[in-house]
Structure formats: structure tokens, C-alpha cells
Amino acid sequence: MSASPDDEATLVECAIAGDTDAFGRLYLLHLDAIYRYIYFRVGDVHEAEDLTEQVFVRAWEALPRYQARTSPFSSWLYRIAHNLIVDYYRRRHIQPVPLLEEQGHESREAVAEAAALEQVIQAEEMHALAQAVAQLTEAQQQVLVLRFVEGLSHDKIARIVNKSQQACRVIQHRALIALNRILQAGGDDKQC
Numbered sequence: 001m002s003a004s005p006d007d008e009a010t011l012v013e014c015a016i017a018g019d020t021d022a023f024g025r026l027y028l029l030h031l032d033a034i035y036r037y038i039y040f041r042v043g044d045v046h047e048a049e050d051l052t053e054q055v056f057v058r059a060w061e062a063l064p065r066y067q068a069r070t071s072p073f074s075s076w077l078y079r080i081a082h083n084l085i086v087d088y089y090r091r092r093h094i095q096p097v098p099l100l101e102e103q104g105h106e107s108r109e110a111v112a113e114a115a116a117l118e119q120v121i122q123a124e125e126m127h128a129l130a131q132a133v134a135q136l137t138e139a140q141q142q143v144l145v146l147r148f149v150e151g152l153s154h155d156k157i158a159r160i161v162n163k164s165q166q167a168c169r170v171i172q173h174r175a176l177i178a179l180n181r182i183l184q185a186g187g188d189d190k191q192c
Contacts (some may be wrong), residue, residue: 012073016063023063027056030074033150034081040145041085043130051088055081071159078160082142132182140175143168 008029014022034055039048058080059066066076133141139161146157158165 008073009068012066012068016066023060026073030077031056033074034077037078037145037150038081038085040149041141042088047088051081051084054084058084072156075156075159078146079162082160128183132179135182136175136178139171140178143171144175144179147172 008026011022011026011029015026031052035048035052038051038055039045042048042051055077059077062080066073071079133144136144142161143157146152146160147154152160154165154168158168161168163171
């Protein structure tokens with residue numbers, strides 16, 4: 001589901017005025033993206049679902065204070081999601097999990113051996129990537145998720161993380177270099 005910026009602005013105005021149907025449309029418009037963003041940060045389906053719902057509850061409660069001229073609605077939702085993720089880890093006194101939590105791939109009887117082998121290889125690659133990403137800073141993880149999982153522009157990412165576009169590009173560049181270095185080191189360890 002997508003809406004033009006003008007349609008979204010109208011929905012936001014209506015929602016601010018108390019129109020629950022307009023907020024419901026905004027919810028449907030942004031639900032999948034916010035869920036993915038949270039899931040790739042916490043790595044647990046149930047926690048991601050709960051946190052996603054909390055994002056929209058908080059958005060509804062804070063909607064009268066939202067100002068479109070300061071940031072787009074989606075950026076505002078990502079900031080709420082980010083804050084909830086930070087609180088989630090702070091409450092549990094744990095380190096953030098990797099972007100991608102290995103969920104395991106069960107082969108079915110109907111799947112050919114080649115397909116099963118491919119799944120195992122993909123799972124191992126995803127696990128290695130998840131472990132490497134977990135070693136990055138929180139800012140680097142956030143920028144990588146927004147850029148490569150969500151496919152957001154540098155401009156949108158800058159508004160979400162409240163940094164300049166140039167700073168976000170630098171974070172992304174450094175994160176990719178660090179990720180490459182970590183993955184290279186991991187690959188070398190396996191050969192020894």
C-alpha cells in the first residue's frame with residue numbers, strides 16, 4: 001500500500017483532528033516497514049510485533065504534537081521505533097542482537113537435496129553476516145538497516161537519525177568497511 005506525499009499529509013491532518021480511519025490508513029501504510037525495521041534490530045518475531053504495536057500506540061498518543069514541517073511522518077515513526085528499541089535493550093540490560101537472527105531452515109521432504117544444501121549455505125552466510133553486523137556500533141547498524149533493508153534514501157535516513165546526510169554517508173561507509181574487515185577475518189579463521 002502506498003500513498004503520495006500529499007495523500008499522506010492529508011491523512012496525517014485528518015488523524016490529528018481525531019479521524020481514527022485516517023490513522024488506520026497511516027497504520028496500514030507504514031506497518032510493514034516499521035515491523036521490518038524493528039525485527040531486524042531485535043531478531044524476535046513476538047518482540048518485534050509487540051514493539052511495532054507500541055510504536056503506533058505512542059504515535060497515536062503523540063499525534064497532536066506531531067509537526068509535519070520538522071520531519072516526514074515516516075521519519076517520525078522510525079524515531080519512535082528507534083527509541084523503543086533502545087528502551088527495550090536498556091530494560092533487559094542486554095546487548096542488541098544482530099540484524100538477522102538465524103531462524104533455521106528446515107528442509108521438507110519435497111525439497112531436492114540441492115535446494116536443501118542451498119538453504120544450509122544461505123543460513124550459514126546469514127548467520128555469519130548477523131554475527132558480523134552485531135559487532136558494529138548501534139549507529140552503524142541503524143544506518144545499514146535503514147539503507148539496505150528498508151531501502152531508504154540518504155535524505156530520509158538523515159532525518160530519522162537526526163544527523164546530516166554527509167554524516168550518514170560516512171557512518172555507512174565506515175560500517176561497510178568494518179563489516180568487510182570482520183567478514184574477511186571470519187573467513188580466514190575458518191581456513192586455519
